[in-house]
Amino acid sequence: MPDCEFTESRLRCVLPFEAAPAEVRLLRRAAVQQLSRWGMPVAVDEAELLVAELATNVVKHVGEGASATLILEVKAERLRLEVHDKSPVIPVVREAGCGDECGRGLHLLAAMAVDWGTVVTAAGKAVWCEIPLDSGSSCRRIERAVEALESYEGAVRGLSQHGRGREVSLVESAVELIADLLHWTSARGHDPDDILDRAQMHYEAESEAA
Structure with a gap:
């Protein structure tokens, strides 16, 4: 090269x-x-x-x-x-x-x-x-999120959207996936609000450090 x-x-x-x-x-x-x-x-x-x-x-x-x-x-x-x-x-x-x-x-x-x-x-x-130029180093988390959303959406209803419609579809899948995870935590005796608070704390801490 x-x-x-x-x-x-x-x-x-x-x-x-x-x-x-x-x-x-x-x-x-x-x-x-x-x-x-x-x-x-x-x-x-x-x-x-x-x-x-x-x-x-x-x-x-x-x-x-x-x-x-x-x-x-x-x-x-x-x-x-x-x-x-x-x-x-x-x-x-x-x-x-x-x-x-x-x-x-x-x-x-x-x-x-x-x-x-x-x-x-x-x-x-x-x-x-x-x-x-001031982007945080969150690429691996984003990569894992894409993989999880594609796998989740494919299992639930398959993929058909492209372009802007594709982005909207992934956002909807993110909401549904979070809701499913909250059901999962509740079924195992955990407090869904506590899980959300802990996730928010992780996100804010990493965003401030970026």
């Missing part, structure tokens, strides 16, 4: 890479090193996971050996991550339960980023996402 090229005044870094598992690991490391050089107040773990998901999608859906490029750029109060490849095929968020090949990485992208999308380019396409 060639060295990073960037213009400090724009805080923009371009990292060409080859779609291969070994290159994805190097790309993650290079992205983290660049953010460290910039002194970015961004959750490194979160950015590293998103870089890995974006690059891995190229490996899986465009093919190993394909040429691609990662662009890191600071825009206002956000860090923007873009991966460009030469395939014009736009990725689709598909139903859970069919494995990574069906777009699980995009579910993580939607859950972890404040905004994301795809765009057709002259050479192919770009998949991008943005995270706030």
Whole structure:
């Protein structure tokens, strides 16, 4: 993978890479090193996971050996991550339960980023996402939540929504899952209000520490 090229005044870094598992690991490391050089107040773990998901999608859906490029750029109060490849095929968020090949990485992208999308380019396409510069390092909790919600929703009624409807569907599933967990705690002699208070305390403590 060639060295990073960037213009400090724009805080923009371009990292060409080859779609291969070994290159994805190097790309993650290079992205983290660049953010460290910039002194970015961004959750490194979160950015590293998103870089890995974006690059891995190229490996899986465009093919190993394909040429691609990662662009890191600071825009206002956000860090923007873009991966460009030469395939014009736009990725689709598909139903859970069919494995990574069906777009699980995009579910993580939607859950972890404040905004994301795809765009057709002259050479192919770009998949991008943005995270706030003051984001907390909660990526693993978000990843577990996505996995739990997809598993829960798939078991209850299957998945059919996409885009904004998909987000609304996951929110509804989150409410139903929390209600089911409260029924579970009550049936075992625990106080549901106490469970909610303890969860809120954990959330607030971690948010303040982030």
